[in-house]
Amino acid sequence: MLDEPRSGLLASWGNALLAGLVSPDEAADRIAADDAVHRVAGLPGEASPVGLTLALGRLRMLGATGLRVALPAPGHPLGLSGPPEFNARALEAEEAVLAVGAGLGLVPEIYEAGAEGASGPDVHVEVVWHCLPVREAPPADVPSLGEAERELAEALREATEVLSKLDVAGAGPVAQAALDAYRARAEAGRQVLAPGYPPRAVRVLELAQRVGALIGIAQRVGGDGREHGGAVSASEITARAEALRPVERTARRAQVAAYNSAVEERERRGGR
Incomplete structure (x- = not known):
């Protein structure tokens, strides 16, 4: 993601x-x-x-x-x-x-x-x-934008806690480079959505992409010869996957809510 x-x-x-x-x-x-x-x-x-x-x-x-x-x-x-x-x-x-x-x-x-x-x-x-x-x-x-925003805030907290507990912060230079690349892209002033989308949709999509970036980093090679960040055992790898699965699901739902919000708003106004 x-x-x-x-x-x-x-x-x-x-x-x-x-x-x-x-x-x-x-x-x-x-x-x-x-x-x-x-x-x-x-x-x-x-x-x-x-x-x-x-x-x-x-x-x-x-x-x-x-x-x-x-x-x-x-x-x-x-x-x-x-x-x-x-x-x-x-x-x-x-x-x-x-x-x-x-x-x-x-x-x-x-x-x-x-x-x-x-x-x-x-x-x-x-x-x-x-x-x-x-x-x-x-x-x-597909949730509403409001539901997606609330769910994402909690998901981001959960993802950060999981990555900290499982030592992703020390996963190596590859993970750090991926995080730096995401930050640079986020700061580059790119247009997240086309004209016509509500500001809330932009916020939700940006947050969903941030959560997705954290998940992607956690699933990459750590750069120190070990896969899945800092995990060193099969049980830790399994624990990480299980912990991140609902977070990834929340981020995907939020992405869809953001992209679909222009259509949903038009239908609420009766412009089918």
């Missing part, structure tokens, strides 16, 4: 486009971010994959009034509404976007190419969003 999910970028900037707050080109550029290209396959009325600009316009023509995010995990169909075929594909990808009003969902498939051992800008990344039918039903287990 150190990185923003592609589904979050698609929903955030897609919602801004649907609301007329950004241009199609800006939305497409923001969604693609550092990826080489995004295409959407299986859109009704399109015989072959199309680019993001055309795809978002087509979704609007098909009745889409907003985009919601799903971040499911095994045993937790977070943000999904069915049918089983779509849920299974979204679970495999660990993310998806649901087009409200169009009865369609998008699941990303990632293709990477580059020299062995290459990373960052040396890797060519293409994303194909597969468009499939979905049920128009309330998404599973």
Whole structure:
């Protein structure tokens, strides 16, 4: 969870486009971010994959009034509404976007190419969003922004306590470098959400990403030859995983609540 999910970028900037707050080109550029290209396959009325600009316009023509995010995990169909075929594909990808009003969902498939051992800008990344039918039903287990903010505050305390007890603070230079990188990114003035989102959504998403960063650091190699931070035994590794699992679940729920808040706010105002 150190990185923003592609589904979050698609929903955030897609919602801004649907609301007329950004241009199609800006939305497409923001969604693609550092990826080489995004295409959407299986859109009704399109015989072959199309680019993001055309795809978002087509979704609007098909009745889409907003985009919601799903971040499911095994045993937790977070943000999904069915049918089983779509849920299974979204679970495999660990993310998806649901087009409200169009009865369609998008699941990303990632293709990477580059020299062995290459990373960052040396890797060519293409994303194909597969468009499939979905049920128009309330998404599973998505809290309100208020609920998410309260849950996250407690989760952050729990995560900090767990990491301290299990000696993650002394886990080594790799963990410290990951934490420094997250802090630098957080201080870089990046735009967390697209225009049109309430300030509370920005706060919730920033806090969820901070909790996610702590979890990711705890699960990385410590830099001293031992995995899982400072854990030195199987029982400690198991204890850490068990302690962090509900915290990770809370952070994922909060992310979905933040990304979906623009749609929820529009529906509360009667702008379906």
